Amino acid sequence: MARQRHGRREFFGLSGAAVAGAVTAPWIGAQPVAAAAVDADADLVVNAKVYTVDARLPRAEAFAVKAGRFVAVGTTADIKGLIGKNTQQFDARQMTVVPGFTDCHNHAGGDTLLYEVLVGNPFEVEFVTINSIIDKLRVKARQTPPGTWVEGFFFDDTKVKDQRELNRKDLDEVSLEHPVVVRHRGGHTSYYNSKALEMAGVNKSTPNPAGGTFDRDATGELSGRVTDRARNVFNRIGSRVTFNPQQIEQRERDGLAHISKQFVRYGLTTVHHEGGDLAALQQVRARGDLHHRVSYESSGKVLDGMIAAGIMTGFGDDWIRLGATSEHTVDGSFSERTMALSQPYPGIQPAYKGNITETQDDLNAWIEKVHRAGIQVNCHANGDVAIDMFLTAVERAQRLFPRQNARPKITHCTLITEDLVRRIKALDAIPAMFTTYAYYNSDKFVFYGEDLMKRSMAYRTFLDAGVHAAAGSDFSPGPFAPLMGMQGMVTRRGWDGKTWGANQRITVDEALIVNTMNGAYASFEENVKGSITAGKLADFVVLADDPHTVDPEKIKDIQIVRTVVGGTAAYQA
């Protein structure tokens, strides 16, 4: 570690020079800004055990913040000269400071958290009973007119005390007059009662549509579980509680404000949002309730509008910036066992290889359109078959319309092969892989077995190959706590004590890079965030303990003491 003393002016000057040197003419990357007020005192000086995630100065004792950015990082003595009478000092010498965490894949459904029936715990491992689910939905049914949907959210089929599948008959106990659905938190399977199936005209002889299934029980009757695209028939039936436009906007805003508080509580300072109401997001920011930075991933009307107007990835500012597209789905789910594998799922009869939800031709056309528009493509591809389809489409688009530094994003990118890794590296594609799953969903990996798990959530393989592997919780499917994610990356051991794919373990330092720098790289913002470096946005987290020295099984329990975004405390324990 090079420790040199600098005068104040020199230090600020240095930060400007260092920043200028860091600009590698990114195609659309956010540009750093040198510290503005050269002679002013620092706003904030922090003393702590600092892990910067900056290879040029990995460890530091102190840093200074001015106008929302880091302006100096070094020893306590280095920084002392920047303390003036208006400088706030935070002495956290017993604590650890790391850059703010980034979650590169989050559905940010704050309105669901606030307003809907939650039949499982969104944030932690918690087992529930089927009776508790029935009871909660019965209460809802009593307040709901017959014929109108009664919905439960955040169900997890492997967090049920009863240790059996939820089924149609359970949900018939909720109501025979309402269509009832329990949505798996994974987002790819749902459980329906008899009324819903009847209203949709689905019976035991209904064939499975392309890209989905109506599951049957051992006797051939409908079990109530419906997967992926087979669920589309339910969109057309039943009424839903409706809200007027003002109510919808208010729910969106309150939901975003609510989830923003949750994010900073867990140390997230940047979150890649899968869509959501862009206007509400700006209103929440305007009223001062947006505590984290957003990389907004568009789809539908917003994406079409961007293409029509010539708005590319990178447009926006340090709080709300347009990032990649939202995930364009190519296959099914990892946690719900519908992702597309090149080999049959172990132990399932008849042989089942998961669901492909998009044809190669449609995928090619979509990727070409987005790529040509200067927008970062992003597809949901879990299984090796789907990842291959994605890469094939991107390789094709690059041949037709070569573009440097496109960083195509692969959401999940769960099951890899050597050939896929080589092609991912060649494209500088960004896998945004599951984070908390290694801990939270270890109870599901038995469905894949150790052989496949050695190639799943392959952080070790990707980092060794020089790929910018990033973290994507996929909340609501996975809890978003970055420390839970880091623990899983480091140990590969789940809540149930089982270890899967230990060959993919990475170190604490590597897990930090994944959750900070690589997240910044994923949205072309590595020059403005992702490390504690002079000139970058002052986003950081104060931890009560050092993840490098605590028992690795306790990383997730480290207390977040303070989360700071742009030099301002967004959360304080």
Ligand SMILES: [Zn+2]
């Ligand atoms: Zn997702």
